[in-house]
Amino acid sequence: MHSTFRRLLIFAVFFLAASAAASSTERPPFKCPTYIDTVVPSGQTDWYGKREPGDPFLDSMSEVHNALTKCSSIKSLKLRVTSLGCSEHPDRYNFPFNHPSGSRYPSTLESLDLEGYAFNDRPWDEVRTLHRWGNTFERYADWVYEGKAWAWLKGLPMSQAQKNMTNLDLWLEAMDFSQIRHLAIRDGQTPNVTTLVPHLKSLNSFSTYGSWAKELIAALPENSLKHLSWKNSGQTGASVEPLLRHHADSLTSLDWHEPESTYRQRKVMSPAQLTALGGMLPNLKSLTIDINQNGTWPVDHLEAIATEFPNLENATIFFEMASECRRQLDIEKSGLRRLHEMMVMEDQSDCSKGTRSNAEPTLGIYSAGWPFELLVKKNGGGKLKKVNFYAGSWERGWDGAMLIGEDWLDDRRAFVACEVIEGDGSVIEDIGGGLKVEKQDQLLVCQNNRTKRYKVMSEAKKRRTVWETKQYAEANQDIMERAWRMEL
Numbered sequence: 001m002h003s004t005f006r007r008l009l010i011f012a013v014f015f016l017a018a019s020a021a022a023s024s025t026e027r028p029p030f031k032c033p034t035y036i037d038t039v040v041p042s043g044q045t046d047w048y049g050k051r052e053p054g055d056p057f058l059d060s061m062s063e064v065h066n067a068l069t070k071c072s073s074i075k076s077l078k079l080r081v082t083s084l085g086c087s088e089h090p091d092r093y094n095f096p097f098n099h100p101s102g103s104r105y106p107s108t109l110e111s112l113d114l115e116g117y118a119f120n121d122r123p124w125d126e127v128r129t130l131h132r133w134g135n136t137f138e139r140y141a142d143w144v145y146e147g148k149a150w151a152w153l154k155g156l157p158m159s160q161a162q163k164n165m166t167n168l169d170l171w172l173e174a175m176d177f178s179q180i181r182h183l184a185i186r187d188g189q190t191p192n193v194t195t196l197v198p199h200l201k202s203l204n205s206f207s208t209y210g211s212w213a214k215e216l217i218a219a220l221p222e223n224s225l226k227h228l229s230w231k232n233s234g235q236t237g238a239s240v241e242p243l244l245r246h247h248a249d250s251l252t253s254l255d256w257h258e259p260e261s262t263y264r265q266r267k268v269m270s271p272a273q274l275t276a277l278g279g280m281l282p283n284l285k286s287l288t289i290d291i292n293q294n295g296t297w298p299v300d301h302l303e304a305i306a307t308e309f310p311n312l313e314n315a316t317i318f319f320e321m322a323s324e325c326r327r328q329l330d331i332e333k334s335g336l337r338r339l340h341e342m343m344v345m346e347d348q349s350d351c352s353k354g355t356r357s358n359a360e361p362t363l364g365i366y367s368a369g370w371p372f373e374l375l376v377k378k379n380g381g382g383k384l385k386k387v388n389f390y391a392g393s394w395e396r397g398w399d400g401a402m403l404i405g406e407d408w409l410d411d412r413r414a415f416v417a418c419e420v421i422e423g424d425g426s427v428i429e430d431i432g433g434g435l436k437v438e439k440q441d442q443l444l445v446c447q448n449n450r451t452k453r454y455k456v457m458s459e460a461k462k463r464r465t466v467w468e469t470k471q472y473a474e475a476n477q478d479i480m481e482r483a484w485r486m487e488l
Contacts, residue, residue, distance in 0.1 A: 030056040032071035036064060037078040040090040049078070065095040065103075068175075074107035081116035081188070086401045093118035093188070097170035100155065100162045105175035112177075113184040113207075119191040123170070124163040127151040168192060172199055181205060182227075185213075193219050204250075211235070217243050229255035229288075237269035241276070248280050255288035255316075259395045262322050262330040262408050266290050271300035278308030285383075288316040288486075293359045297371050306378035314386045315375070316486070320359035321392035321412055325351035330408060357408070363391040365451045368416035369467050372446055373457075376420055388488045389416045417479065417488040418446040423456075432468060449480040 033055040039048035043059030051057070058064045064079060083089045094117055097103045127148040130139040143149050155163070168191050177199035184207040185191065197219045205227035206217070211234030217225070225247040233240060233256065240256065258266045268290045269277065278284075287309065291301045305315055329351040333342045346352045361367050368389050375387055392413035421428065423437035431454050437443045441458045455467045482488050 030054070030067075032073045033067070034073050035076040035078070036067060036074060037076070038064065039080045039082065039084075040064065041088050042084055048080075060091045061094065062091060062096055065097075068095070068105045068107060069103060072106035072108075075109060076111040076113075077109055078111075078113040079115070079117070081118075083400055085399070094121055094167040095171065097123065097167065097174060099123040099151070099165065099170060100158050102170065103174045108176050108179045110179055111182040112180050113182075114188065115184075115186040116188040117185075118189045119166065119168040120189045121167050122164065123151075123167070124155055124158070124165070127155060166192070168195060172196070178202060182207070184208065184229075206230075207255075214243055218246055220247075223247055223250040226250050227253040229253075229257075231255070231257050231259065233258070236267050237273035241273070241280070244277070245280055249283065251281050252283050253286040254281065254284060257288050257290055257318055260318070260321060260392060260409060262327050263334065264331075265292060265324070265327065266320075268292050269301075271298075271304045274301060274304035275308045278304065278310075278312075281309070283311055284309055285311055286314040286316075287312055288318070290318045292320050293361060295360050297361055297374070299374065302371055302374050303378050306375045306382075306384060307380075309384075311383055313383050314388075315384060316388045316390065316488075317371075318394075319363045319389060319391040321363075321409060321414065323351065323357055323359050326357040326408060359391070363389055363414045363416065365416055365446065365448050365453060368418060368446050369444070369453060369455075372416075372418040373444065376442065376444060376457075384420075386417075386419045386488075388418070388483075390414070390483075394484070394486075414448070415483045415488070416446050416448050417483070418444065420444060423458075432470075447476075447479065449476045449483070 031054040033052065036058060037049045037051065038044050038058045040061055041059055042048045043057050044051040044055075056063070056067055058067060061081065068074065068077070081090050081093050095103075129148075130143050133139075134142070172195065177196075178201040180200060181202050182205040183200065183203055186209045190210070190212040193215045197216060200220070203220065204225055206213075206220075206225055207227075207229040208216075209231045211232075213230060213233070214235070217228070217230075223246075228244075228247065228251060235243070244251070244254070244256075260266060274289075287305065289305070291298050305312070305317075329345070329349050333345055336342050336345065350356055355362075371389070372387055375384060390413070393407070393409040393411070394413055394415075397410075421437060421443040423439055423441035423443065425436070425439055427434050427436045428443060431443065431445065431452075435443070435454075435456075437456065438458075441456050443454060443456055445452065445454045447453070450472050452470045452472070453467050454470075456465045479488070
C-alpha cells in the first residue's frame, strides 16, 4: 500500500509538467497503403522493406500501429523488429495497444509475416515497471514522462484477468484474423498456440523457424495446410512424420530444411524415410529438403525423390559445403577463449583450407549436371522439371551488433538452377545461338550466375549429347538475386 501512495504522490507532482511533453504528435496525413513491408527501426530503405510512392515511411512500432489503426486497405503486413548495428534499436518490440479499452485495426489481413515480435508481454507489467537505470527520482520522472504513470493509475481498478492480458490477447481483440491465409513467424516470442489457432480460420500457408511450431502445426485442422516451410525444426525424419501426416492430403509444397552449420551435421531423412514421405504426400508438387554428401553423390536419396513423388514438379536440394574435417575444427575452436588461439589453430590445421575443408563431391556448375541427369532419368518422363541445388550459407547475413570472430561458412555458398525443357520441334533462342529441340528430345539446362551448361538427351531415341558450356560476359545479377530469395 505504501508503494501505491508513493506513486500517486509522485504522479501528482510530475503530471502537469510532463503531460504536454508526453502528448503525441502526428506526422502529416498519408495515403493508406495496401501492404506494409518494413523493418523497425530502419523503416523502408534501399536495404530493408519496400513501399509504393506516397506510402508512409514507417520506422517505429508506433507508426506501424497508427497506420494499422487508420487504414482499412492493408492486406499484407511484413514486419521485422530488431536491433541494427550497435546503435539502432526499436522503440518497442510489439504494438502499443490501448489497455484495457483496446484498439481497433479495420484492415482484414490476408498475409501476416512477423520477425522478432514480442507476443507475450503484458501491458500491465510494462506500465508498472520502472527503468533500471538512474537514481530513484530519475526513474520515477521517466515513469511519469513516458505516460506510464497515467496508464498505471487508470489501470488500478482493472480485474486480474485484464491485468493478465498479453499483447497477443489485445491484438486478437483489435483485428480480424479469420482471413489470414499466410502466416510467417520467426524469432521473437512464440505465441500462445491455444489462444491463436482458433482465430486462424483460413490459414493454408505457414512459414516458421524453431521446434515450437510443432504444437501449432498439430493444432491446426487436419489437412488445412497447403504450404509448409519449417526451418530449424529440431525434428528427425522419424519425429516429423506424424506432423506432416496431419496435413498429408492437402500439402502441395513442403520446405523442411536446416541451414548448414560448421558445429554439427544436419539431421536429414534417410532414403527409406523419403520413400515413405512420397507415399504419404500424394499431392506434393514442390519439395525443399537437405541431403548430406558422403564422398559420393547420395544416389539412393536422389532416386527416392525422382521415383516416389508422383506429382513432384520442383525440387530444391541443399547439399553441404563444409566437410566433417572442417566441422571438427570449428568445434575445437569453439572451446578456446582467445581470438589469437583460434587463429593459430586455424592456420595450423589441414582442414582449414583446400579440398579437405569442403564436402565431397563439391557442388558447382560443372558437378551439378550428374545428379540432375540422374534425377531426370529416374523420373522417367514424369512431372519433375525443375531442380535447384544449394550449398553453404544462404541465410540472411548478421546485421546486429559487431561479432568477434567469423563463421567459416560466411560468404561461402553455391547454387545451380537446372530445368528440363521438353522438345516440340521449336528453337530455343537463348541456347547455343538458337537450338532446335526435336519432339521426344529433352533439353537439360543448368546455370548459376556466371555460367550456363546444356545438353540434349532422349531416352526414346537412346541419344545423348555432351554438356556444352557458355560463360556469361558478366555476372547475371538477376539470377543471383532470385537465388537469394529462393525464387529460382
